Amino acid sequence: MATKAPYSSSAKTSWFNKSEFIPPDxxxxxxxxxxxxxxxxxxxxxxxxxxxxxxxxxVLPSVNLAREALLTRGLQHEYLPILGLQSFREGTAKIVLGSELFDKRATQIATCQSLSGTGALHLAGLLLRATQNKQPTVYIPEPTWSNHHQVFKSLGFPCESFKYYDYETKSLDIDSYYNMLKQAEPNSVVILHACAHNPTGCDPTKEQWREIAQVMKARELFPLFDAAYLGFNSGDYDEDAFPIRLFMGEMDMEAGVCISFAKNMGLYGERVGCFLLGTKDEQGAVNLQSMLEMLQRSEVSNPPGFGAKIASEVLGNDSLKEQWFQDMETMxxxxxxxxxxxxxxxxxxxxxxxxxxxxxxxxxxxxxxxxxxxxxxxxxxxxxxxxxxxxxxxxxxxxxxxxxxxxxxxxxxxxxx
Known part of the structure; x- marks a missing residue:
C-alpha cells in the first residue's frame, strides 16, 4: 500500500503567484x-x-472659522450613520442643484457621503453594476483623469475612450464629442467633467452643453458628472454648476453627480465627498438610497466625520458660506x-x-x-x-x-x- 508523502512547506505554492508589480501612480x-x-x-x-x-x-478662512465653531461646541467622535452626515448630504444637494431645483426635486434625490470624489465614482459604479441587466459601456473622454479608467475597469465595466481634445488645434474637439454621443449604444454611461476639465482645462460652452444634453437624452445615455471643481473653477459656484442643473432641471434627466470638497474647501486629506443621484420618481429615490446604504456598509461601513462636519458647518451657516464664496474667488x-x-x-x-x-x-x-x-x-x-x-x-x-x-x-x- 502506497504511503502518503509527508507535507513539505517548500512544496506549497503561494496564494499570490499571479501577483504582478504595478508601477506607482x-x-x-x-x-x-x-x-x-x-x-x-x-x-x-x-x-x-x-x-x-x-x-x-x-487653509481657507471659512474652514478655520467652521473648525473653531465645532471645537467651541465640543467635538465628539461617534460613528456617523452609514449614509453619512445628514446635514452635510442635504447641504451638498442644495448647493449643487440650487435652491429652486432642489425644492422641486428633493424627493427624487438619493445621496450618500463618500470618500471624496473617487469614493463617489466608485459608489456610482457599484450602483450602476447592481441595477442594470447588462453591465453598460462607460465612455470616458481622452485625455482624462487617470482614475476614471481605474475605477470603472476595476468594477468590470467595459470602458471606451473618445476623442475629447484636438492636440493640433489645442482645443476641445466638439465634433468628435457629438459623433461619439450619436454612435454610442443606448443605455451606456458617459463621464462628464462638470467644469475645469482635467487635464486640458477645455470645457464646452453653454450652447454646446445644451446640445450634449439633448443628444444624450434622445440616445438614452446616462450622464455621470465628475464635479471636483465647483466654485473653484470660475469663483462662481452657480456658474460652474450650470451643466448639472441643465441636465437635471431643464432637461429633466436622471443623472449622477460625484462631488468633492477637496479643492473648493481645501479639505484634501479629510476626503470629503458625496454621491448625488437624481431619479425619475420618489420611490426610485427611496429604493436607490437603500441600495447606496447597503453598498456603503459593505465598503467602508460608515464614512469619516470631521471633514463632513466642517463642510456642513460652512454650508449651513450663511455667514460662513459667504466667506467660503469669497475664499473660492480668492483661489x-x-x-x-x-x-x-x-x-x-x-x-x-x-x-x-x-x-x-x-x-x-x-x-x-x-x-x-x-x-x-x-x-x-x-x-x-x-x-x-x-x-x-x-x-x-x-x-x-x-x-x-x-x-x-x-x-x-x-x-x-x-x-x-
Missing part, C-alpha cells in the same frame, strides 16, 4: 521626486493642490492671474509657437502641449516638475517662479528646434 511618484530634489530652484507643477503666493498650503483669481502671467512671460521670452490655448483654458490645470523630451529636460535640468503629458497645476506658479518657468520652457523649445 504617476502624479504621486512625481511628487515624491520633487520632494527628494534638493535644488533651491525646484518648482512643483504636478499635483493638483492649491498653493498660495508663497507656495504654501492654504480662482490667483490661478487666473498666474495663468495670464505665464502666458505673458512666455510671449516676452520669445517662446516658439502660439500660446493662446493657455489663456483660453480655465481651472487649476494648464495643458501646455510640450513633447515628452521637453518635459523630461525641464525636470532633469531645470528642476521643474510637471506630468509627462505637460499638464501643469497653475496653482504651483507664483510671482517668484513664473518668470523662471517661462524662461526655462523657452530655452528648451529653442534648443529642440
Amino acid at each position: 504617476a502624479i504621486f511618484a512625481l511628487t515624491a521626486k520633487f520632494q527628494a530634489d534638493s535644488s533651491p530652484q525646484k518648482v512643483n507643477l504636478g499635483q493638483g493642490t492649491y498653493r498660495d503666493a508663497d507656495a504654501k498650503p492654504w 480662482s483669481s490667483r490661478i487666473r492671474a498666474m495663468r495670464a502671467a505665464l502666458y505673458d512671460n512666455l510671449i516676452a521670452s520669445g517662446a516658439p509657437g502660439s500660446w493662446d490655448h493657455l489663456i483660453q483654458q480655465s481651472g487649476m490645470f494648464g495643458f501646455l502641449g510640450l513633447s515628452l523630451d521637453v518635459v523630461l529636460r525641464l525636470r532633469d535640468e531645470y528642476h521643474i516638475y510637471m506630468a509627462d503629458n505637460s499638464r501643469i497645476s497653475i496653482a504651483g506658479l507664483n510671482t517668484g517662479n513664473v518668470e523662471y518657468v517661462a524662461r526655462s520652457i523657452t530655452e528648451c523649445l529653442r534648443d529642440s528646434e
Whole structure:
C-alpha cells in the first residue's frame, strides 16, 4: 500500500503567484521626486493642490472659522450613520442643484457621503453594476483623469475612450464629442467633467452643453458628472454648476453627480465627498438610497466625520458660506492671474509657437502641449516638475517662479528646434 508523502512547506505554492508589480501612480511618484530634489530652484507643477503666493498650503478662512465653531461646541467622535452626515448630504444637494431645483426635486434625490470624489465614482459604479441587466459601456473622454479608467475597469465595466481634445488645434474637439454621443449604444454611461476639465482645462460652452444634453437624452445615455471643481473653477459656484442643473432641471434627466470638497474647501486629506443621484420618481429615490446604504456598509461601513462636519458647518451657516464664496474667488483669481502671467512671460521670452490655448483654458490645470523630451529636460535640468503629458497645476506658479518657468520652457523649445 502506497504511503502518503509527508507535507513539505517548500512544496506549497503561494496564494499570490499571479501577483504582478504595478508601477506607482504617476502624479504621486512625481511628487515624491520633487520632494527628494534638493535644488533651491525646484518648482512643483504636478499635483493638483492649491498653493498660495508663497507656495504654501492654504487653509481657507471659512474652514478655520467652521473648525473653531465645532471645537467651541465640543467635538465628539461617534460613528456617523452609514449614509453619512445628514446635514452635510442635504447641504451638498442644495448647493449643487440650487435652491429652486432642489425644492422641486428633493424627493427624487438619493445621496450618500463618500470618500471624496473617487469614493463617489466608485459608489456610482457599484450602483450602476447592481441595477442594470447588462453591465453598460462607460465612455470616458481622452485625455482624462487617470482614475476614471481605474475605477470603472476595476468594477468590470467595459470602458471606451473618445476623442475629447484636438492636440493640433489645442482645443476641445466638439465634433468628435457629438459623433461619439450619436454612435454610442443606448443605455451606456458617459463621464462628464462638470467644469475645469482635467487635464486640458477645455470645457464646452453653454450652447454646446445644451446640445450634449439633448443628444444624450434622445440616445438614452446616462450622464455621470465628475464635479471636483465647483466654485473653484470660475469663483462662481452657480456658474460652474450650470451643466448639472441643465441636465437635471431643464432637461429633466436622471443623472449622477460625484462631488468633492477637496479643492473648493481645501479639505484634501479629510476626503470629503458625496454621491448625488437624481431619479425619475420618489420611490426610485427611496429604493436607490437603500441600495447606496447597503453598498456603503459593505465598503467602508460608515464614512469619516470631521471633514463632513466642517463642510456642513460652512454650508449651513450663511455667514460662513459667504466667506467660503469669497475664499473660492480668492483661489480662482490667483490661478487666473498666474495663468495670464505665464502666458505673458512666455510671449516676452520669445517662446516658439502660439500660446493662446493657455489663456483660453480655465481651472487649476494648464495643458501646455510640450513633447515628452521637453518635459523630461525641464525636470532633469531645470528642476521643474510637471506630468509627462505637460499638464501643469497653475496653482504651483507664483510671482517668484513664473518668470523662471517661462524662461526655462523657452530655452528648451529653442534648443529642440
